[in-house]
Amino acid sequence: MYVFIFSSELERTLIAVKPDGVQRRLVGQIIQRFEQRGFKLVGLKMVQASHGILSEHYGELRTKPFFQSLLTYMSSGPVVVMVWEGHNVVQASRKMVGQTNPAEAPAGTIRGDFSVHVSRNVVHASDSQEGAQKEIQLWFQGKDLLDWDCCDQIYTIEV
Numbered sequence: 001m002y003v004f005i006f007s008s009e010l011e012r013t014l015i016a017v018k019p020d021g022v023q024r025r026l027v028g029q030i031i032q033r034f035e036q037r038g039f040k041l042v043g044l045k046m047v048q049a050s051h052g053i054l055s056e057h058y059g060e061l062r063t064k065p066f067f068q069s070l071l072t073y074m075s076s077g078p079v080v081v082m083v084w085e086g087h088n089v090v091q092a093s094r095k096m097v098g099q100t101n102p103a104e105a106p107a108g109t110i111r112g113d114f115s116v117h118v119s120r121n122v123v124h125a126s127d128s129q130e131g132a133q134k135e136i137q138l139w140f141q142g143k144d145l146l147d148w149d150c151c152d153q154i155y156t157i158e159v
C-alpha cells in the first residue's frame with residue numbers, strides 16, 4: 001500500500017543565489033540542479049537586499065570579523081531568493097551546495113563547481129529545518145509561496 005505525502009507536510013528550505021552568482025549568470029544552472037534532483041520550487045524572487053534584512057538573516061554571525069564585509073557583499077547587487085520543497089530538502093540542499101569554504105567543497109557540489117573563495121561562494125542554503133522556517137518567514141510572505149501539484153510528484157515524494 002502506498003501513502004502519499006501532501007505537499008503542505010513536506011519540508012521546505014530557503015536557497016539564495018548570492019550577488020556573485022547572479023552577476024556570473026549562474027542562476028539557471030543552480031535552479032536546474034534543484035529541479036533535476038526532484039525538488040519543487042514554491043517561491044522565487046529577485047531582490048536588492050537591505051542591510052536590515054541581511055543583518056537579521058545572518059544574525060548569528062553578528063560578532064564575526066567578516067560580518068560587515070558579508071553585508072556589503074550580499075547587498076552589492078541583486079540576489080535570487082527561492083523556497084524549495086521536498087523530502088529531506090534541507091539536508092539534501094546542504095550536501096548539494098557543499099562546504100562554506102569552496103576550497104573544501106567537492107567537485108559536483110555547487111560551491112565546489114562554481115566558486116573558489118569563502119567570501120564569494122555563490123549560494124546560500126538553510127542549515128536546519130528551524131533555520132529554514134525562520135528564513136522563509138523573513139524573506140517571503142505566505143501568499144507568495146504556492147502550493148501547487150507537480151505532475152511528477154508521485155515519483156519524487158512517495159514514501
Ligand code: UDP
Nearest residue numbers: 061066070099100118119120121124125127
Ligand atoms: N563567510 C565569509 N568568511 C568566512 C566564513 C563565512 O565571508 O570566514 C560568509 C560566506 O559567504 C558564508 C556566509 O558568511 O556563506 C555565512 O557563513 P556560514 O558559516 O553561515 O556558512 P554557510 O551556512 O553559508 O555555509
